[in-house]
Amino acid sequence: MPEIPLPDPRWADLPLAFAVLGLALWLTLTRGDRAAVIGFTGYGLLVAVAWVRLGSVDVALTEAALGGGLMGVLLLTAVARLGSDIDQPRPSLPGDLLIGLLCLGVAAGLAAVVLGLPSPAPSLVAAVEDHQAAIELGNPVAAVLIAFRAVDTLLESVVLALAVIVLWSFGADRAWEARPRALDFGEPSPALVLLARLLPPVGLIVGVHLFWTGADHPGGPFQGGAVLAAMALLVWLARLGRPPPVTDGFTRLGIVVGPLMFLLIGLAGVVLAGAFLGYPDAFTKPLILLIEAAKTLSVAVALALLVAGPPALSGALSMRRTGSTETGAKA
Amino acid sequence: MTEAQIYGICGAGLVGIGLYGAILGRSALRRLLAFNLMGSGVFLVFGAIARRGGIVDGTLSDPVPQALVITGLVVAFAATALAVALLIRLAAVDREEAPPSAEPGSADAPSVATTPSAGSPSAGTSP
Amino acid sequence: MSGFLLVAGIVILVTVLLGLVRILRGPRDAERLMAAQLLGTGGVAALLLLGSATDLTAATDLALVLALLAAFAAVAFVAGLGMAVPDHRAGQGASGSASRADGDSPAGAGG
Amino acid sequence: MDLADGFTAIFVSLGAFFFFAGWVGLVRFPDSLSRLHALSKADNLGLGLVIIGLMPQASWPFGMLKLVALWLLGVLIGGATAQMLAGAIHLDDGREPPGGNGDFARRTSEAGRNNEPGAAH
Numbered sequence: 001m002p003e004i005p006l007p008d009p010r011w012a013d014l015p016l017a018f019a020v021l022g023l024a025l026w027l028t029l030t031r032g033d034r035a036a037v038i039g040f041t042g043y044g045l046l047v048a049v050a051w052v053r054l055g056s057v058d059v060a061l062t063e064a065a066l067g068g069g070l071m072g073v074l075l076l077t078a079v080a081r082l083g084s085d086i087d088q089p090r091p092s093l094p095g096d097l098l099i100g101l102l103c104l105g106v107a108a109g110l111a112a113v114v115l116g117l118p119s120p121a122p123s124l125v126a127a128v129e130d131h132q133a134a135i136e137l138g139n140p141v142a143a144v145l146i147a148f149r150a151v152d153t154l155l156e157s158v159v160l161a162l163a164v165i166v167l168w169s170f171g172a173d174r175a176w177e178a179r180p181r182a183l184d185f186g187e188p189s190p191a192l193v194l195l196a197r198l199l200p201p202v203g204l205i206v207g208v209h210l211f212w213t214g215a216d217h218p219g220g221p222f223q224g225g226a227v228l229a230a231m232a233l234l235v236w237l238a239r240l241g242r243p244p245p246v247t248d249g250f251t252r253l254g255i256v257v258g259p260l261m262f263l264l265i266g267l268a269g270v271v272l273a274g275a276f277l278g279y280p281d282a283f284t285k286p287l288i289l290l291i292e293a294a295k296t297l298s299v300a301v302a303l304a305l306l307v308a309g310p311p312a313l314s315g316a317l318s319m320r321r322t323g324s325t326e327t328g329a330k331a
Numbered sequence: 332m333t334e335a336q337i338y339g340i341c342g343a344g345l346v347g348i349g350l351y352g353a354i355l356g357r358s359a360l361r362r363l364l365a366f367n368l369m370g371s372g373v374f375l376v377f378g379a380i381a382r383r384g385g386i387v388d389g390t391l392s393d394p395v396p397q398a399l400v401i402t403g404l405v406v407a408f409a410a411t412a413l414a415v416a417l418l419i420r421l422a423a424v425d426r427e428e429a430p431p432s433a434e435p436g437s438a439d440a441p442s443v444a445t446t447p448s449a450g451s452p453s454a455g456t457s458p
Numbered sequence: 459m460s461g462f463l464l465v466a467g468i469v470i471l472v473t474v475l476l477g478l479v480r481i482l483r484g485p486r487d488a489e490r491l492m493a494a495q496l497l498g499t500g501g502v503a504a505l506l507l508l509g510s511a512t513d514l515t516a517a518t519d520l521a522l523v524l525a526l527l528a529a530f531a532a533v534a535f536v537a538g539l540g541m542a543v544p545d546h547r548a549g550q551g552a553s554g555s556a557s558r559a560d561g562d563s564p565a566g567a568g569g
Numbered sequence: 570m571d572l573a574d575g576f577t578a579i580f581v582s583l584g585a586f587f588f589f590a591g592w593v594g595l596v597r598f599p600d601s602l603s604r605l606h607a608l609s610k611a612d613n614l615g616l617g618l619v620i621i622g623l624m625p626q627a628s629w630p631f632g633m634l635k636l637v638a639l640w641l642l643g644v645l646i647g648g649a650t651a652q653m654l655a656g657a658i659h660l661d662d663g664r665e666p667p668g669g670n671g672d673f674a675r676r677t678s679e680a681g682r683n684n685e686p687g688a689a690h
Contacts, residue, residue, distance in 0.1 A: 055391030070529030080538025107347025114339035123384035
């Protein structure tokens with residue numbers, strides 16, 4: 001076989017970029033919410049591939065798990081619940097065209113900035129590489145997340161816990177003791193039940209693998225946690241299990257154990273390493289692993305619960321129909 | 332054109348499309364989608380900058396922007412989940428407070444009798 | 459060899475990108491989902507080829523995640539449709555869309 | 570020429586061909602279920618052949634193990650989702666007059682059916 005020369009990568013980049021833009025434009029303009037949401041899940045997959053081309057597999061993993069997987073479940077179940085798959089007649093504003101032109105202007109300005117970026121580009125690669133050996137992590141992104149910009153990551157895991165608390169507070173007062181029901185649909189299809197029995201063990205391995213390999217290769221607690229959360233959602237969708245009630249102690253512990261572990265070890269660093277979120281030299285790697293394990297668990301629990309929705313009473317499942325029945329009876 | 336430029340311009344275009352959709356979206360859910368498009372456009376621009384920084388130092392990509400984007404993606408997802416829950420709650424409240432004195436469609440008047448039985452399995456007319 | 463693998467990866471990627479026509483055209487939502495599904499599978503294949511050609515072993519991990527999670531859109535889509543089934547059997551000739559129920563409610567109250 | 574490389578070239582080309590065939594079917598076939606059939610061809614044969622082709626290039630043991638896992642995942646998920654989607658199409662057909670399967674047509678047909686129970690009463 002004659003050796004084929006390496007093709008110009010732009011043969012992949014240009015079609016991909018056009019497809020991403022075209023899909024985005026289509027899902028903004030199309031009728032039908034459900035169609036747009038389906039387009040959005042495809043969009044998530046495409047953007048994940050684009051991130052690989054940008055040399056960032058860590059981000060691609062996150063985008064694939066969140067944008068392609070969990071976002072699809074969140075939005076498609078929302079469409080089913082909202083039932084807003086009707087064309088809402090929108091008064092055609094005379095300013096539509098003007099707004100379109102202004103948005104085009106914003107895009108063009110941003111594109112000009114991208115093309116006019118200073119050269120040589122500023123870079124923190126060297127700074128990260130210099131200090132990476134000290135914390136014994138082979139993956140520079142993980143090193144930035146867990147050590148060099150640890151405060152960001154700590155606050156972000158707190159945000160995730162807070163988001164779950166806010167979400168729960170959207171539930172009705174009388175439903176507080178109940179379970180989340182956003183994924184509670186009718187009888188699941190047998191194929192879904194089969195999938196929900198066979199896939200979670202595989203997903204569990206992949207999720208833990210992503211967490212474990214994250215120290216030296218692309219991966220980490222967010223990516224691993226997102227895969228684990230997706231497996232929980234699959235089980236709940238197939239009605240093989242139910243989301244825990246919001247009053248469940250273990251669930252609550254699961255949500256906060258990540259930020260709490262991070263915070264405690266960070267505070268211990270004040271004494272042991274002389275700085276908040278500093279790690280004492282002798283225990284750097286074990287402490288980081290401890291934090292990341294707790295964070296994987298918390299991310300998984302929080303993401304799954306975010307999709308599962310606020311607690312609701314079982315009657316609320318068919319609130320649409322019972323609602324119309326009640327009004328009918330009153331009449 | 333380098334791939335950083337290609338995807339950077341792609342991100343810029345996404346910000347424009349997302350902005351348009353966030354202002355003129357057909358429904359609240361669509362405006363939420365558009366907002367996410369805008370966010371992912373910003374992330375892509377950031378990714379292009381990371382790629383440029385990586386090339387300078389002979390690696391694939393600058394890790395600091397990557398870490399920030401990962402954090403941003405997770406927070407964006409949490410915000411979207413909250414917005415979706417708000418939308419569903421809003422729809423439920425709308426239904427509860429639907430004005431009982433709504434204009435009765437005279438053509439639909441016979442459907443009154445079937446509406447209360449909608450919940451019961453004995454509503455027989457098969458489709 | 460890596461030249462051939464890259465060409466094959468690009469060919470597959472462009473092929474499934476052209477499949478986006480089906481997302482645009484529909485006409486059913488299930489068919490749009492098929493195109494998204496093809497995008498997922500083709501993305502997995504393209505990533506494997508790309509990873510093998512450039513010794514990017516992490517691409518295999520990404521392919522695993524993509525394969526695992528690309529199915530979730532289909533799962534959620536069909537589960538969401540399942541909401542319509544009880545209505546359907548109750549003789550409402552129903553769909554998952556609230557347009558029907560919303561249409562019912564004021565009419566019922568009006569009587 | 571290396572034997573392993575020749576093996577890879579043949580099987581990867583075959584896989585790419587089936588992706589192409591799946592695309593043609595998805596775009597050109599006349600009805601939903603045959604389009605689903607075309608998608609399944611790309612899902613199972615396309616991905617399967619590419620994975621078989623890449624086997625000789627993969628590292629032993631974990632690279633190969635991951636490829637095998639991917640293939641099993643593809644077959645399982647592809648089969649299960651095809652089944653679910655076919656069910657969804659049938660459900661769709663059950664409440665839809667033949668011919669009108671566009672988004673708009675469906676909405677109008679639903680709106681029409683909305684009054685049916687009442688009218689029959």
